[in-house]
Amino acid sequence: MGPGERPMVIEDELRGKIFRWGPYGILALALAVALSTVKELEMTTGELYALVPVIAVALVLHTWAGRAGLFQFDGGNDSTTSQTVYYVLRTILAFVLTHLNPFFSIYAVLGYFDSHDMLGLRWGRIGLLATAVTMAYGQAGGAWWLFGALLALHVSLALTFERFGHKAEMDRQNKVATIQALEESNARLEEALAENAALHDQLVVQAREAGVSDERRRLAAEIHDTIAQALTGIVTQLQAATDSPDQETARTHVDRATALARTGLGEARRSVRNLSPAALEHDDLPEALKKTVDDWSRSACVPAEFTVTGTVDPLHDEIQATLLRIAQEALTNTAKHAHATRVGVTLSYLGDEIALDVRDDGRGFDLAADTAVGFGLGGMRARAERLAGTVDIESEPGYGTAISARVPLVDHA
Template identity: 55%
Template structure:
């Protein structure tokens, strides 16, 4: 018959002394107590139910949301990157067991109980049947056996008992039938046949051959063993061996055909159940291998996830450093340069009133840049945009930043329909204009400066042009703070900073310049409306 399997893991030992595979006994012997066809239910629970005892992938969704701070609403990574380390994820909620999973577990428990019962029967059943057969034979020995037959039966019973003890102590548990198993079955079959010859009631002991033949035999040997057991059972049922007359032989032949037919039928069922059990074993092993691969993939994914988190933290830290560097360059560096310029002018002034005016401007610049530094620390927008929209803030910036000696004052030209822009877009354009005007004032020696702000449907452009000395965009240049303090700090950060600001909001920055032919800086960013 079929072996029971625990769908939660590896199958029980399919062969050995405790294996429960045998066709049911035909007439004259104990009937089958094995109806174990439910063994496939646990393994066939379906793809939606993971095999008990194995770990499948976690499909529980999780919402990982970075907390919003109380500062300005961010766009992309502009104005500072999100802090990945501050991201929190709720713990996975417990996943409820599916009905298929519970059904598979219940079937597995039932199969385990059936398997345990059959293991106990195949271990102690031969002893119990031998004791029962010996008792029945002893009770009928006076009428069915001679004294010599009694002595022979006692000796054979002791041999059968010794054979069973040796077999169990040998601990042979073959997955496939072995030569030792075939020898054990053959010896026990012969003992049962001889004992039944001596007394028909010893056929009770011989019935065990029906139950463990599929466990110990295969192919022709299996059918030979079943036929030998059928001969023993037919001889007992016909009144004993040998039959005393022709009628007895006819009865023996009829009973043998009946027992042989039943043995063949139940033997075929046992073979089919054995094949189904093998298929279940292969399926369970395949599921175990699949689960192992899934666990390995989950482990690898966890490692990759951890690596991505580290990279994200590093990228966030790098972006934050870039943001702070740009803020320092556009606020503190520019302010310090202006303060140094005013102090030098005060030192060179011949009249005390002019000197005091330069000192007052230096103090005002210091206070202004102190406020900008505080706003940068708190990741706030420029102070110029706190009360004014971008066009008005640019007009004030152009007026304040226009260097002396221009042929005509620098002016701002606005084209298109003015729309309120996202805070990050406005801050980006204002900082780019601030840096471009500072470069034109300090480095270019320009006589004309033009600033144009254009609203063009889906994008906004800012153009700053001058007719100054120009430069080679590919050549390294010292930044404003380096110029102001008389020492270079690596060169070109202002240009790189403007380009980085534009790219941070998915924009572009183009620089056209040539020595002696002026400079044109054009920034284009998406038109993202406020709110």
């Protein structure tokens, strides 16, 4: 039983108690009125004696009905055989008592209120008609012309009772249906809330996993762009120091290797702390790129030129860090693979986007044949894509390489 059905059950129990104990009080009231009118109605001794067994039978009938549970209503439209027998016998007893004294029609009026409960909707109207006959007979006082008029009146009353009873039953059924619909809606809502809670937990787990994965990718890219580049430069400088016959030149290469080691260590610490590159700590992007290109040129012993075009505007820190890392990676790849004799780096402010181009005249490579572009090129693309940008690569064997990164400024200014 749902919570919404409990008021209906309480209402049925209350009606059952009224119909079980009410007839005793109404019968007592009818008896009191009848006895007070014995003289006025000129009741005979035989009629008075006849009241005793009829009332006794009525009391026994009510007691049996109560103990048999005939007043336990459930709001249904069907009745049991025992309830039908009870209603018929009570109606007969009411007619007999009304014949002995018309004021026992007070007792007969019970038939108007429980006909549908005791007989069901199908036979309830017949029960109402029988009650109407008893009431009219008692009130007509033996005048048959008056009986006809009173019968018409009571039939009208019976139909009115029937109409109100039917309406009350329909309202009751509608109320039960509404409550059941609300309970079903609440149950569906609870299921939806439970599903949403489960989905929320799942999304939290997925977000946590995605965050861990993204952090791993970030650290991998930072390590590749900082420590790996620094180690590459250190190896290059130490190799040059080993190959150099001049002690002063060798010491210069060793000093450069030491500086690169310190720089790489500092960048590693900044990467772990998720800080901006050290080159951007005191300079804006154009100045940081110029210093990066100059340092790379001295380290790689390759002439490199840096150019800025357009109107220089302040940039979001993430855009500056992204473009600087892409430039560092592109220059590292040039030093390792291109064997270039000349490098050009251009930073272009284009109004709604900013572009970084790194070109060299090295040996180049076949993009169609070399499908494995490596972590460096993939990392550059991943960095740009995080800002809704792109990285394009143009290269042919013997004709150098051009890397162009473009990042929109609409969402990051």
